[in-house]
Amino acid sequence: MHDKNGDGHGHGNAEYQWNLFDSESYFQHYYSDPHPDDKLVMRHAVEALKAAEPAGDLDIVDVGTGPNLIPFFCALGRAKRLTAWEYAATNVDWIKRELDTDDMRPQWQTYWAWAREAYGPDWTLPANPIPELREKCTVTQGSVFDLPARTWDAATMFFCAESITERQDEFEAACAAFARSVKPGGTLAAAFLVRSGGYVVADRPFPVLKLSPETIERVFKQHASDVKAELIGIVEREVRSGYSGFIFLTGTAT
Structure with a gap:
């Protein structure tokens, strides 16, 4: 991500080596072991999109996708087109490599099963979503x-702006740009990390901004209506190294 001017404190976006981000290391650390909180976040995202x-069918963008197919799993039931903006x-x-093979990793099979469960029996979804994702996704x-x-x-x-x-x-x-990317009346759904002091990927540090639901609601109410931010899975210990829960936001673009 490139630099943005401003008077904020702390390290800025341009100070980090995004061109050296180790995607596979990130996947292995954060998604190789599906966690119940992941299922909760997916359920919230699916409910918002349903x-x-x-x-x-909708034209849906996922912002800051990273090494992650979960946003696509959540969106596939409603999507005529999908865009990963990364x-x-x-x-x-x-991402392109993951979508280029029909052989899903075992972890993706778990996450996809959770997405299908969240959509429920009234939705016809394929046993293997990859071919359809490949067709619909840019x-x-x-x-x-x-x-x-x-x-x-x-x-x-999912876990981008912070x-x-x-x-x-x-x-x-970043939140303003995300909210403005949707046509008025369109749905915004986002998850944010809680109680995080940053994260390390293949020995390289990357930032996280500490947030509260009140902060997120304040930011999004400038760009959306019906804004709601909900704490999910908050625990006294870390879920995985770097955070201990989520805030899930929904809103309607204005």
């Missing part, structure tokens, strides 16, 4: 700060 307007070239290549290399405005019907964002900077001004700029 209720998204307008009715019918900055790091290593992550772009990783992987675009781009910064969250450069998202085009009023382009998609719905947008998701994990690219330590600066509040950059976080708010």
Whole structure:
């Protein structure tokens, strides 16, 4: 992600080596062992997208996808088109490789089963989502700060805006760009890390901004209506190294 000017404190986005991000190490640490909190986040995301307007298939973007297929699993039931908007070239290549083979990793089989469960029996979803994802998904290399405005019907964002900077001004700029990328009346669904002091990928440090539901609601109410931020899975110990829970946000773009 590129630099954003502002008066925030802490290390800014441009100070980190995103071009050296080790995608496979990140996947192995954060997604190789499916966790009950992942299932909760997926359920919230699916419920938000199932209720998204307008009715019918949607053009959906996931922002800051990283080495992760979970956003696509959550969106597939509603998507006529999917866009992965991801900055790091290593992550772009990783996503393309994952979608290039029909042989899902065992972990993806678990996550996909959770997505199908969240959609419920009234939705017809394939046993293997990869071929359909490959057909519908475009992987675009781009910064969250450069998202085009009023382009998609719905947008998701899993652990992006708070994990690219330590600066509040950059976080708010990323959230604003995310919210503005959706047409008025479209659905916003996003998950944020809680109680995190940063994370390390293959011995390289990366940032996380500490957040509360109140902070997130304040930021998004400037760009959306019906904003709700809910704490999920908050525990006194870390879920995985780097965080101890999530905040899940929903809203309607204005």
